[in-house]
Amino acid sequence: MSVYKRYYITPFSNRVHIITWNVGSATPPDDITSLLGLNVGDGNTDMYIIGLQEVNSMINKRLKDVLFTDQWSEVCMERLSPFGYVLVTSQRMQGLLLLVFAKYYHLPFLRGVQTETTRTGLGGYWGNKGGVSARMSVFGHTICFLNCHLPAHMENSEQRMEDFESILQQQQFEGQAATGVLDHDVVFWFGDLNFRIDDLEMQVVKSAIDNNKLPTLWEKDQLNMAKDSETVLEGFQEGPLKFPPTYKFDVGTDTYDTSGKKRKPAWTDRILWRLRVTAPAGAALAAGKRGSISGLTSGTKVTQHCYRSHMEYTVSDHKPVSSIFTLQFPYKVDVPLVTLIVEDEWNSIADATAKFKLAPSYSRSSWDWIGLYKVGFKHHKDYVGYVWAKQEEADFHRQEHQVTFTEEELPKGSGDFILGYYSNNMSTIVGVTEPFQQPCTGQSERAHRHRWSSIRHHHSSRE
CATH class of the missing domain: 3.60.10.10 (Endonuclease/exonuclease/phosphatase)
Known part of the structure; x- marks a missing residue:
């Protein structure tokens, strides 16, 4: 199960x-x-x-x-x-x-x-x-x-x-x-x-x-x-x-x-x-x-x-x-409308990518965006950087999409961050990652996979 x-x-x-x-x-x-x-x-x-x-x-x-x-x-x-x-x-x-x-x-x-x-x-x-x-x-x-x-x-x-x-x-x-x-x-x-x-x-x-x-x-x-x-x-x-x-x-x-x-x-x-x-x-x-x-x-x-x-x-x-x-x-609604995935730590600018999957029932907008938030952010506009959640026309029916943060969109220092997918139609965040680290550029730490699991996270905190 x-x-x-x-x-x-x-x-x-x-x-x-x-x-x-x-x-x-x-x-x-x-x-x-x-x-x-x-x-x-x-x-x-x-x-x-x-x-x-x-x-x-x-x-x-x-x-x-x-x-x-x-x-x-x-x-x-x-x-x-x-x-x-x-x-x-x-x-x-x-x-x-x-x-x-x-x-x-x-x-x-x-x-x-x-x-x-x-x-x-x-x-x-x-x-x-x-x-x-x-x-x-x-x-x-x-x-x-x-x-x-x-x-x-x-x-x-x-x-x-x-x-x-x-x-x-x-x-x-x-x-x-x-x-x-x-x-x-x-x-x-x-x-x-x-x-x-x-x-x-x-x-x-x-x-x-x-x-x-x-x-x-x-x-x-x-x-x-x-x-x-x-x-x-x-x-x-x-x-x-x-x-x-x-x-x-x-x-x-x-x-x-x-x-x-x-x-x-x-x-x-x-x-x-x-x-x-x-x-x-x-x-x-x-x-x-x-x-x-x-x-x-x-x-x-x-x-x-x-x-x-x-x-x-x-x-x-x-x-x-x-x-x-x-x-x-x-529980009635137990799956997010958008699943965000950060594959590895962002050890360099080239690593600053994220993937997202849209639920079939989700109605996207070309004005949707993905915000990079410092852990402890106050509200949905309290981001340190963002990218548009673009989907190319040819990729529209693909299940998984990828976005890249440029150097200008990234904070200078290291820290713990999360990504949040903001829905323009719903005026709210509809998907988040768990916290992940963004080390200073060039810092070598063991890369590891972070995947959305707020339900599991919440469940483990209750046990």
């Missing part, structure tokens, strides 16, 4: 780390290592999803990367890229920012990437409130990540629900696989949802927090109450709120609001998920209670490992919230 067949029938686990933070126009703190879990990480996180609200819209001219206009994108890339995470896509709408990162060897299996934005501020004319999303097929299963900033203030709970429903209705994606947000196999909904704690006085809320009696506040949380009556929330799940309310703090402290407004503490910052139900309507009705039919899905399982706040970050009046999930589903 081939390795690909084994993976086709074996359940596959994908570990996703989601962060939401209303940063209150602040610049990034000096160190976000603990927020990303990189200080205790075991390297098994496959994707990072970062949703920010109230990102400062001022363009910072000191940014190193001209492709990005905010410090938060740059800081996240700087911290994650040394660990092999590449920016898959990003979407920004005024202060709302969504960043999606994945291990570089997953890139060929993240397909159909699309983003959407919906304004709900000032009746839909202003983007200070609303939602930004990114959807994609991950190993053949559709996932949508939705970052929202809903209306503020205690009395606007109903308006929050109306805005959320409006976002779901307006966000439509191209293609037949998944047209709306809720048509995806898995939806993650997070952000500054702005729900407050009803009825209870400030002193009662603070006393419950101080005495670690948080469950007494749960039943008065507006989002929890809405789950019983709002059909738009049907199927959405959330872990227990075992961390103190994340809003509102005096900036620079762990002290709840002491200003004249004296905002009552609230769990404004949330992370929820939803599995698409595939059972027929009759079975859903027979199941009775909401959420009790979560098992009647297409074999996808979502397990939440932690749901927490990060009190140590004080640059904003909100605390960041994070959650780690394992998504378990069968």
Whole structure:
């Protein structure tokens, strides 16, 4: 049995780390290592999803990367890229920012990437409130990540629900696989949802927090109450709120609001998920209670490992919230659309060749290209050189094609590199090699063969 067949029938686990933070126009703190879990990480996180609200819209001219206009994108890339995470896509709408990162060897299996934005501020004319999303097929299963900033203030709970429903209705994606947000196999909904704690006085809320009696506040949380009556929330799940309310703090402290407004503490910052139900309507009705039919899905399982706040970050009046999930589903897409092969080490300029094979289903473009990336690259345009993935007309039906990098397209020093095949039609990398060495010209080391095997690489790292 081939390795690909084994993976086709074996359940596959994908570990996703989601962060939401209303940063209150602040610049990034000096160190976000603990927020990303990189200080205790075991390297098994496959994707990072970062949703920010109230990102400062001022363009910072000191940014190193001209492709990005905010410090938060740059800081996240700087911290994650040394660990092999590449920016898959990003979407920004005024202060709302969504960043999606994945291990570089997953890139060929993240397909159909699309983003959407919906304004709900000032009746839909202003983007200070609303939602930004990114959807994609991950190993053949559709996932949508939705970052929202809903209306503020205690009395606007109903308006929050109306805005959320409006976002779901307006966000439509191209293609037949998944047209709306809720048509995806898995939806993650997070952000500054702005729900407050009803009825209870400030002193009662603070006393419950101080005495670690948080469950007494749960039943008065507006989002929890809405789950019983709002059909738009049907199927959405959330872990227990075992961390103190994340809003509102005096900036620079762990002290709840002491200003004249004296905002009552609230769990404004949330992370929820939803599995698409595939059972027929009759079975859903027979199941009775909401959420009790979560098992009647297409074999996808979502397990939440932690749901927490990060009190140590004080640059904003909100605390960041994070959650780690394992998504378990069968491998559906287990072969890259383009297979890249580097035969030997590039000991000389003449050795700088690569071969590529196209899957029969792949629709190529004359604008496809192959990038040479240093290990630890940040995004698909962060290459050190590239060549066009040309196919001569006479060779069009050949299975294997070869490209050569010229001296001008190669970096001067040595190091570890990978090649990535960029699809112009799909706007993403659809094939990568494993890392290989490019020694300095003339350096003699034993040549060895490196072949695409991200699936085997990923499998061995799991064992």
